[in-house]
Amino acid sequence: MNLALFILSIILMIFNLVWIVSFTPMVFEQHWAQKIFYIHVPLAWVGFLSYFFVMLAGILYLVSRNLKYDRIGHAAAEIGTLFTGLVLITGPIWATPVWGKPWVWEPRLITTLVLFLIYIGYFILRNVGLYRQRVALICAIVGIIAFLDIPIIFASVDFWAADIQLHPQRVMSKQPSGVFIPFLFSLFSFTILFFTMLFFKIRVLYSKDKKDNYV
Amino acid sequence: MFNFLNYFLAVLFVVFFAIVAWFILNIIALKKTD
Numbered sequence: 001m002n003l004a005l006f007i008l009s010i011i012l013m014i015f016n017l018v019w020i021v022s023f024t025p026m027v028f029e030q031h032w033a034q035k036i037f038y039i040h041v042p043l044a045w046v047g048f049l050s051y052f053f054v055m056l057a058g059i060l061y062l063v064s065r066n067l068k069y070d071r072i073g074h075a076a077a078e079i080g081t082l083f084t085g086l087v088l089i090t091g092p093i094w095a096t097p098v099w100g101k102p103w104v105w106e107p108r109l110i111t112t113l114v115l116f117l118i119y120i121g122y123f124i125l126r127n128v129g130l131y132r133q134r135v136a137l138i139c140a141i142v143g144i145i146a147f148l149d150i151p152i153i154f155a156s157v158d159f160w161a162a163d164i165q166l167h168p169q170r171v172m173s174k175q176p177s178g179v180f181i182p183f184l185f186s187l188f189s190f191t192i193l194f195f196t197m198l199f200f201k202i203r204v205l206y207s208k209d210k211k212d213n214y215v
Numbered sequence: 216m217f218n219f220l221n222y223f224l225a226v227l228f229v230v231f232f233a234i235v236a237w238f239i240l241n242i243i244a245l246k247k248t249d
Contacts, residue, residue, distance in 0.1 A: 017227075033219035036226045043230070086233055090226045097219045197237070204241050207248035 002199050009196045012189040019185060025178045036094040038183055042190035044087045044112075048150050049194060050080025051115070055147035058140035067214055070136035073143050074126070075201035079194060081119040088116055099166050107156035108167040111149060118146045132214055 020038045027034040057073030060066075091109070092102035103109065122142050126135055157169050209215045 031218040031220075032223040035223050039226055039230060082233065082237055086230055089229055093222050093225050093229070097222050193234070197234075200238075201241060204245045204248070207245055211248045 002196065005192070005196045005199065009189070009193045012192055016182075016186050016189040019182050024182050025176070030098055033094060033097045036090060037179075038186045040087060040090045040094055041183070042186045043083050043090060045187055046190045046194045047080050047084040047087055047115075048153075049191065050076045050083065050198075051119075051143075051147055051150060053198070054080060054143040058143035061136060061140040062144075065133075067132070067136060067209060070140065071202055071205040071209065072198075073140060074205055075198055077119060077122055077139075077143065078201060079197050081116065081123070083194075084112065084116045084119065087112060095166075104166050106165050106167060107159045108153060108165075111153040111156045115146070115149045115153065118142075118149065122146065132209075132212075 016038075020035055024035060024038065026032075053076035054073045057069045057076060061069035061073065091112075095104070096102045122139060125138055125142060128135075130138070157165060157167060162169050206215065
């Protein structure tokens, strides 16, 4: 593990937490529940960033057939699935007090759930017992195709009229600076955490491949 | 006054333990391959 990066991400996360808890404004109607925003949205951002790396690694694997890119894709997919799973848990926790119900079948929630399920399928594929290069090839293709869901998630709030949707629209630029700056810092902290986890997971997968004589 | 603090703490709890569990599982996986 890259120890310096690990320590940096711990420090950033502690600082981030203190900022969120103590120095961000209380929004009148939601009170503490609004602060979930500083965690829920960066989790979603890291999930999407991970899947972008999966797509990129998939393309590089198809071009080079080097297992190094498969390991990068595998590592990013695992982190992406963890974070997307956390988005799907933290979202309903936030929605329960604010919307009055944990889950509503509307475009953004459904497309995010579909993305999560696609990657569950991706990991099932990884474990069906095909030989190493075959798994890498199939997962590279699935990773590229699965990424197509990300622009759909981004655009999903435009599918239906805004007034019949509960999930917020893309309104970050309208947030007051008291909310926006800690939000950016939280995004940054989670991004550093993502890279820490990515490098660590690549190292784990490299050791495993080395043990199995693929390196 | 009901101020939704428990929902915020629930989110912190879930995220913290999920990430810590991920690190522990991967450290164990790394130890097995070394």
